[in-house]
Amino acid sequence: MTDASPFADPKNLDDKIEETARFAPKFGADGLLPVVATEAGTGRLLMLAYMNEAALAKTIETGEAWYWSRSRGELWRKGATSGHVQKIAEIRTDCDQDAIELVVEQTGPACHTNRKSCFYRIVVSADKLKMKD
Amino acid sequence: MTDASPFADPKNLDDKIEETARFAPKFGADGLLPVVATEAGTGRLLMLAYMNEAALAKTIETGEAWYWSRSRGELWRKGATSGHVQKIAEIRTDCDQDAIELVVEQTGPACHTNRKSCFYRIVVSADKLKMKD
Numbered sequence: 001m002t003d004a005s006p007f008a009d010p011k012n013l014d015d016k017i018e019e020t021a022r023f024a025p026k027f028g029a030d031g032l033l034p035v036v037a038t039e040a041g042t043g044r045l046l047m048l049a050y051m052n053e054a055a056l057a058k059t060i061e062t063g064e065a066w067y068w069s070r071s072r073g074e075l076w077r078k079g080a081t082s083g084h085v086q087k088i089a090e091i092r093t094d095c096d097q098d099a100i101e102l103v104v105e106q107t108g109p110a111c112h113t114n115r116k117s118c119f120y121r122i123v124v125s126a127d128k129l130k131m132k133d
Numbered sequence: 134m135t136d137a138s139p140f141a142d143p144k145n146l147d148d149k150i151e152e153t154a155r156f157a158p159k160f161g162a163d164g165l166l167p168v169v170a171t172e173a174g175t176g177r178l179l180m181l182a183y184m185n186e187a188a189l190a191k192t193i194e195t196g197e198a199w200y201w202s203r204s205r206g207e208l209w210r211k212g213a214t215s216g217h218v219q220k221i222a223e224i225r226t227d228c229d230q231d232a233i234e235l236v237v238e239q240t241g242p243a244c245h246t247n248r249k250s251c252f253y254r255i256v257v258s259a260d261k262l263k264m265k266d
Contacts, residue, residue, distance in 0.1 A: 006259045018246050021254075023262050034167045034181060044176050048167060048232040060259055093262065094251035095244055099181040101252045111228055113151050118227035119234045121154075126139045126193055129156050129226065 006057050010097060018095045025056065026098040032068060035100040037110060040089040043103075046110035047118040049078075051100065063088045065102055084108040139190050143230060151228045158189065159231040165201060168233040170243060173222040176236075179243035180251040182211075184233065196221045198235055217241040 008024035010017055017024065027033055032050040039046055049067040051059070055075055058066040065078040065086035079085030086104035093100055111118040121129040141157040143150055150157065160166050165183040172179055182200040184192070188208055191199040198211040198219035212218030219237035226233055244251040254262040 008260060021262050021264075023256050023258070023260055036169055036178060036181060038178055042176065043178065045169060045171055045178065045234055048169060048227060057259065060256065091256040092252040092265070093254055093256055094181060095246050095248075095253075096251075099251075100256075101178055113228050115228075118229075118232075119225040120228075121226055123156050123193065123224040123226055123233075125156070126190065127141060127156055129154050131154075132225070 005053055007053060017097050023093065024097055025093065025100070026096065027053065028098070032070070033098065033100055035067065035102055037065065037086060037102045037104050037106075040103050040105050045117060045119055046104070046106060056100070059088065059102070060091065065104060079107060082108070082112070084110065086110070138186055140186060150230055156226065157230055158226065158233070159229065160186065161231070165203070166231065166233055168200065168235055170198065170219060170235045170237050170239075173236050173238050178250060178252055179237070179239060189233070192221060192235070193224065198237060212240060215241070215245070217243065219243075 008022055010024040010026045013020050013022055013024055025033055031052050035049050035051050037046045050070055052068040055066040055068045067076050067078060069076040085107050088102060089105055090103040109116050120132050122132055124130050141155055143157040143159045146153050146155055146157055158166055164185050168182050168184050170179045183203060185201040188199040188201045200209050202209040218240050222238055223236040242249050253265050255265055257263050
C-alpha cells in the first residue's frame with residue numbers, strides 16, 4: 001500500500017471488514033488480488049485473473065476490465081488486442097475483501113483459446129481431464 | 134511439487150497445457166491454487182478459497198470440498214464445524230491449469246457470515262460499498 005493508493009487500508013477500519021460499508025481491498029504480499037469474472041445475466045463463471053491497485057483503480061474509473069498480467073508483468077486492458085473487452089456491470093467484493101467479482105458484459109469469448117469460459121475441462125481423476133460437453 | 138505428489142508436473146507435459154487431457158495443476162510459489170466454488174444448477178458464484186496439493190487430493194478422493202486455510206495454516210474440510218459442507222458435483226480447471234472451479238451442492242450458506250454467497254457487497258466507488266439487494 002503506497003501513499004498514493006486510492007484505496008483505504010484494511011488495517012484502519014472502524015468496523016469489522018465483513019460488515020463495513022468502506023471499501024478496503026486486501027491485496028496480497030505480491031500486491032495482487034484474485035478476480036473472478038462472471039457473465040451479466042447468466043452469472044456464469046468466465047475466468048479468473050489478477051489485479052494490482054492500478055488495475056482495480058482503472059477498472060473502477062473506466063468501466064472496463066483491466067488486469068495485471070503475471071506472465072507479462074504488465075497492466076492489461078482485457079480485449080486490447082483481441083477485441084474481447086469486458087464492460088463492467090457490477091464490481092463486488094467478498095466478506096474478507098481479499099477477492100473481487102466482476103460482473104461483465106463480455107464481447108466474444110473470455111478465454112484466450114477462443115472458448116466462452118476458461119473452465120472448459122473437467123477433472124475426472126488426479127491425472128485426467130475431459131472436455132466439457 | 135514433492136516426489137510424493139499425486140499430480141503430474143506441468144513442466145513435463147507433451148501437449149500444450151491448454152489442450153492436454155492430462156491434469157497437471159500449476160500451484161503457485163506458495164504451494165496454493167485459487168479455487169472458485171459455484172452452485173450446481175444455478176452456476177452462481179459462492180466463494181473463493183485456496184487449495185494446496187493435499188486439499189485438492191482429498192477433495193478428489195472424498196467428493197467433498199477441502200481447502201487450505203491461509204489464516205489458520207491448516208487443512209480445512211468445508212463445513213466441519215458449521216455443517217455447511219460442499220458436495221462436489223464437478224471439478225473443473227482453467228486453460229492454464231492454475232485455477233480450479235468446484236461445482237458444488239452447498240448445504241446451508243457458503244459464507245462464514247451466514248450469507249449464501251461471500252460476494253454480498255457492491256463496490257460503488259474507490260471508497261464505498263453497499264449491500265446487494
